[in-house]
Amino acid sequence: MTNDPTTDPFSAPFGSLFGDSMTVANLADGSYAYSGAAQAMESFSLHPATHALHYGSTCFEGLKAHRQADGSLAIFRLDDHVERMRQSIGRLRMPVPESDLIRTMIIDAVEANASFTPDAPGSLYIRPTLIGTAPNIGAAAAPSDQAILYVICSPVGDYFAGGVRPLTIYVETKVPRTTPQFGMVKSGANYAMALGPTLDAKRDHGADQVLFAQGDDITETGASNFFMADDDRLVTRHLDESFLHGVTRNSVIQLAADLGYEVEERPITVSELASWNGEVFLSGTAAVIAPVGTVVAGDARVTVGDGQPGANTLKIREALTTLLTGDAPDPYGWRTAVNG
Ligand SMILES: Cc1ncc(COP(=O)(O)O)c(C=O)c1O
CATH class of the missing domain: 3.20.10.10 (D-amino Acid Aminotransferase, subunit A, domain 2)
Structure with a gap:
């Protein structure tokens, strides 16, 4: 992981650079608790029996914030990505967070990492993620009742090495x-x-x-x-x-x-x-x-x-x-x- 602001997102592989902040909410007792602010980007400590690692109780989204012509910052089709994330979580049969929670966590993460956004055609790629964290290898046929919902951001250039090419x-x-x-x-x-x-x-x-x-x-x-x-x-x-x-x-x-x-x-x-x-x-x-x-x-x-x-x-x-x-x-x- 690197968050060295001097690394050029156009020469680094897509998704290999990160901002320095993330937002995190923990699922317990059926609801997601979010502190209400971004925190430092750091590694999680996971139990070796973590449900997502064994039974695939995980999903994610991918959306972008773009530096605008007037210098401001805007996220593209935020609400559509929030709803698709909720659909994915529902199909994993995990508790579906309120739209407002995912939306707020995305905006907070983007604002905390805004300074990492490269100019167009680069952008800040946003990765909301859910992982089921119940430490239970007996729960192959049950959804995880514990989870971490988090949002990280990655400054990106072009997805395909070589830019726009056929x-x-x-x-x-x-x-x-x-x-x-x-x-x-x-x-x-x-x-x-x-x-x-x-x-x-x-x-x-x-x-x-x-x-x-x-x-x-x-x-x-x-x-x-x-x-x-x-x-x-x-x-x-x-x-x-x-x-x-x-x-x-x-x-x-x-x-x-x-x-x-x-x-x-x-x-x-x-x-x-x-x-x-x-x-x-x-x-x-x-x-x-x-x-x-x-x-x-x-x-x-x-x-x-x-x-x-x-x-x-x-x-x-x-x-x-x-x-x-x-x-x-x-x-x-x-x-x-x-x-x-
Ligand atoms: C399998 C798959 N299909 C289609 C898409 C394009 O979806 P979107 O335009 O929402 O990024 C993606 C990328 O997210 C994908 O992973």
Whole structure:
């Protein structure tokens, strides 16, 4: 861990730098107790039988605060991330904190770490986390009745080493990203399940990400949502419980509609992707909008367009990034101003 303010977030790996403060609330007797202020960032001491370490009673969120054009600081779509965190906690069958508690803990953590926020295109990545801490290895079939809810912050540059560059994605049609009942949960177990296929695709196909398309049904990658675009249309998989409902996905759909694109939320097959005569990109808080230059599907290695970021992708990306940084108006109230 480093919180040396002189370390450059643009050259450090994403998520490897941290602010010096965090907020913490402890669950006991069914309710979460928060001291009401940020404290120094420090390690936890956990019992070796901690529930989360054995039975996966843990989930998290990922959102960002951006330095604004006028020098102020704003969190993007705070309430949407708070509600998704509550949904994840509920699906882990753990006591769900009030929205206001998570919201306040995030704002307090950001304000305490505000000085670590790099200028755009960098940002302060915010990681609210819940871990079940009941010291009980007999509780495999019971939720943890003790937990720590905490928020840490990480100054970040670009998610993908090399900045905005066209990615190579490998289409995985057999192995699922996660289980049906956990598709919408932002839990570590999902990422552990996607890791093997992603490493294999990197080794065998030089892929940056795996696009999961079990049974020919394209859903999302291990860490981002999936889009196809051309001059008129924006196409993405319709929502159901099988994948994470990205907040960026929702923002992209709204902004593209405002730009005049016809938005289609519907099933997408691998053959439609392989023959798509347009652009492909991924969306997520960490990756923002990442253009795809190559799709590897079965034996085929398909170059998307001319292999470079497409004009529509860059146009939609620009609409999003100017909104993140306060360079564009905020008609939907997506920015929450905080001190710092
Ligand atoms: C599996 C998965 N899908 C999609 C996303 C994109 O979601 P969001 O735009 O809310 O960051 C993420 C990143 O959080 C993710 O981990």
